[in-house]
Amino acid sequence: MHNTSRSVAIIDLGAMGHNLAEVKRLARDKKIIAMVKGNAYGHGLVGTATFLADKVDYFGVAFVEEAIELRENGIKTPILVFNPTLPEQFDDYFKYNIDHTVASISALHDLDTKAKKRGIEIKVHLKIDTGMMRLGIRYTNAQNLLRKASEVKNSQVVSVFSHFATSDEENLDFANLQLERFKKVIKFYDEQKQKPLFHMANSAAIIRLPESHFDMVRPGIMMYGYHPSEFTRSCAKLCPALTWKAKATYFKVILKDHPVSYGGTWVAPENVRAVTIPIGYADGFRRMLSNKGDVLIRGKKYSVIGNVCMDQTVIKIGEGEAYKGDDVVIIGKQGDQEITAEDMAAKLDTISYEVLTGIMKRVERVYI
Numbered sequence: 594m595h596n597t598s599r600s601v602a603i604i605d606l607g608a609m610g611h612n613l614a615e616v617k618r619l620a621r622d623k624k625i626i627a628m629v630k631g632n633a634y635g636h637g638l639v640g641t642a643t644f645l646a647d648k649v650d651y652f653g654v655a656f657v658e659e660a661i662e663l664r665e666n667g668i669k670t671p672i673l674v675f676n677p678t679l680p681e682q683f684d685d686y687f688k689y690n691i692d693h694t695v696a697s698i699s700a701l702h703d704l705d706t707k708a709k710k711r712g713i714e715i716k717v718h719l720k721i722d723t724g725m726m727r728l729g730i731r732y733t734n735a736q737n738l739l740r741k742a743s744e745v746k747n748s749q750v751v752s753v754f755s756h757f758a759t760s761d762e763e764n765l766d767f768a769n770l771q772l773e774r775f776k777k778v779i780k781f782y783d784e785q786k787q788k789p790l791f792h793m794a795n796s797a798a799i800i801r802l803p804e805s806h807f808d809m810v811r812p813g814i815m816m817y818g819y820h821p822s823e824f825t826r827s828c829a830k831l832c833p834a835l836t837w838k839a840k841a842t843y844f845k846v847i848l849k850d851h852p853v854s855y856g857g858t859w860v861a862p863e864n865v866r867a868v869t870i871p872i873g874y875a876d877g878f879r880r881m882l883s884n885k886g887d888v889l890i891r892g893k894k895y896s897v898i899g900n901v902c903m904d905q906t907v908i909k910i911g912e913g914e915a916y917k918g919d920d921v922v923i924i925g926k927q928g929d930q931e932i933t934a935e936d937m938a939a940k941l942d943t944i945s946y947e948v949l950t951g952i953m954k955r956v957e958r959v960y961i
């Protein structure tokens with residue numbers, strides 16, 4: 594499994610399956626749109642989707658290129674692209690049977706006109722902005738889009754959806770306000786014969802806002818084993834699916850008073866035992882972890898010394914025993930110790946999402 598000097602990310606599909614079961618326990622009998630954008634939150638787009646393909650109803654990606662990659666790798670599950678369609682991408686959506694996000698009346702008009710010209714039918718999902726202020730027709734104006742969508746002939750409205758801005762915050766007032774706005778918008782369908790699917794819930798809302806589950810839920814981070822925030826922790830039991838590992842490439846003793854790495858930002862206060870690991874900021878081990886990050890070796894936590902380089906980092910092992918060839922865990926468990934993506938995120942003043950998606954492509958993904 595480790596016949597490369599580069600680090601690997603080992604994805605535990607059993608853990609992912611467990612997390613998906615938690616989604617299904619919380620959102621009983623709802624359809625699932627598995628969010629696999631951002632290289633499946635760093636877990637590898639195709640490998641993750643291949644595992645999930647027969648367990649979910651839809652895949653959600655940000656860009657049509659991701660959807661094409663899935664199709665070219667044999668994924669037949671319906672796919673929704675969450676960014677609006679560029680005119681020049683229209684034929685790719687059709688060729689690969691990919692659904693469109695529609696966030697305005699003019700976009701619907703353009704897509705439907707194109708579809709009519711080609712004599713085809715396309716699948717669209719209408720995006721309503723209930724407060725995120727990112728994408729979507731404003732909820733106050735949404736009726737016009739829904740009406741137009743019920744009139745056009747070549748666009749099938751598969752779903753109508755919105756997105757929470759604060760479902761992971763302690764205070765749910767704004768999330769509840771968004772929910773109320775969305776409910777008003779979809780009242781439009783009370784008088785329609787055909788109802789599309791409604792969906793709004795991200796991981797935090799799956800865990801905390803059952804009322805927002807509607808017909809379909811959109812889990813992201815929780816499928817990968819992390820909580821969206823500390824406020825969702827009590828209600829779901831999740832297992833991180835990703836372990837990031839390397840092997841120490843070099844062992845040495847750094848003599849007292851000798852500086853380490855670029856800039857000499859760390860100077861040995863005495864003779865210090867150290868190993869070099871083949872991981873750097875070009876892997877997504879951020880330079881901000883210089884003199885700050887830690888890793889696990891032989892079941893103990895050891896610190897980064899000096900600046901993180903592009904491809905290598907030096908670890909102080911103190912009195913512990915560690916040598917060239919030892920397993921090094923950057924994210925994951927070893928013995929009774931664990932470093933989570935959240936631990937790393939705390940040191941970087943960010944969230945687990947950014948740490949996970951920041952693990953670069955050159956780190957091979959291995960599925961077990």
Ligand SMILES: *Cc1c(COP(=O)(O)O)cnc(C)c1O
Nearest residue numbers: 628756795796811812813814821
């Ligand atoms: C990313 C995303 C999600 C999933 O969010 P998590 O917090 O990771 O569960 C759901 N819906 C949309 C539209 C998204 O962009």
